[in-house]
Amino acid sequence: MSSKGYDRPGGHGPERATPRRTPRALRGKPFRRLQREVLYRLHDWPHRNLLVIAQPKSGSTWLWRMLLETPGYFRWSPRSLQRHTMKQEGFHDLDAQEMAHPPAGYSVSKSHTSPNARNIEVLEGLGRPFVVLQRDPRDLAVSWAHFVAERAENAFHADVRGMDVNERIGFYIDTLLDRMLEWAMGWQAYTGGLALCTSYEALRADTRGEMRRIVDHLGLSLPDERLARMIEKHTFEKTKAQAGGDGFFRKGAAGNWREHFDAALEERFSRVDAGRLAALGYR
Numbered sequence: 001m002s003s004k005g006y007d008r009p010g011g012h013g014p015e016r017a018t019p020r021r022t023p024r025a026l027r028g029k030p031f032r033r034l035q036r037e038v039l040y041r042l043h044d045w046p047h048r049n050l051l052v053i054a055q056p057k058s059g060s061t062w063l064w065r066m067l068l069e070t071p072g073y074f075r076w077s078p079r080s081l082q083r084h085t086m087k088q089e090g091f092h093d094l095d096a097q098e099m100a101h102p103p104a105g106y107s108v109s110k111s112h113t114s115p116n117a118r119n120i121e122v123l124e125g126l127g128r129p130f131v132v133l134q135r136d137p138r139d140l141a142v143s144w145a146h147f148v149a150e151r152a153e154n155a156f157h158a159d160v161r162g163m164d165v166n167e168r169i170g171f172y173i174d175t176l177l178d179r180m181l182e183w184a185m186g187w188q189a190y191t192g193g194l195a196l197c198t199s200y201e202a203l204r205a206d207t208r209g210e211m212r213r214i215v216d217h218l219g220l221s222l223p224d225e226r227l228a229r230m231i232e233k234h235t236f237e238k239t240k241a242q243a244g245g246d247g248f249f250r251k252g253a254a255g256n257w258r259e260h261f262d263a264a265l266e267e268r269f270s271r272v273d274a275g276r277l278a279a280l281g282y283r
């Protein structure tokens with residue numbers, strides 16, 4: 001008996017395993033890239049990269065995770081989006097070369113990209129549809145105020161150390177609110193056909209209807225059954241339960257700001273708002 005196999009009948013020596021044949025184009029590549037390229041060959045989606053552009057704390061991770069349930073798609077965080085914090089110029093500005101050449105296969109990315117002229121030029125040069133997600137700025141302030149206290153890596157964590165939640169909301173109003181309002185107003189004014197603008201409130205109120213609009217806009221021909229499974233797997237309640245004690249997913253309710261805003265915060269907010277809240281469709 002051979003130590004490397006067994007003798008075949010007829011005395012022809014040890015049996016040799018038939019070598020597996022890997023297509024030449026896929027040989028010698030890391031497993032993750034190999035996996036991406038195999039799935040790229042199996043599916044025929046019109047766009048290699050799907051981009052969700054959203055305000056921080058507006059529900060982009062929830063939407064991003066649902067889109068990642070599309071067969072063949074993987075997550076991709078472009079390096080250009082990791083260069084700056086919210087305290088710096090160029091926060092989440094897009095790099096044209098990087099965005100034009102996503103990694104092998106299909107990918108989904110999310111960013112907080114502002115609608116400045118250069119970013120619009122990059123997006124229109126790419127010619128790929130994308131989704132813009134906004135949220136009631138008052139709820140953004142509350143969600144951020146809870147989040148920043150729990151995340152030591154956040155650029156503003158040290159600035160709010162020792163503050164209570166209402167003081168952190170006030171800090172957001174004074175420091176970031178004007179920027180977030182201008183972000184939303186800018187994207188609302190964008191008339192290019194590549195963008196589909198939606199809101200966290202619309203996504204929560206009619207998840208299936210909004211997701212159908214989104215996937216259709218992105219060119220994803222998903223049957224209703226697949227869409228329903230995608231949504232069911234990532235209901236906010238399930239996502240929060242899976243995250244355990246991670247403060248990234250807190251309440252997720254629209255209108256939670258009413259539990260925190262007192263008269264002083266409302267007046268402080270109104271001074272910065274200057275009518276833009278109503279222009280965005282919020283009361």
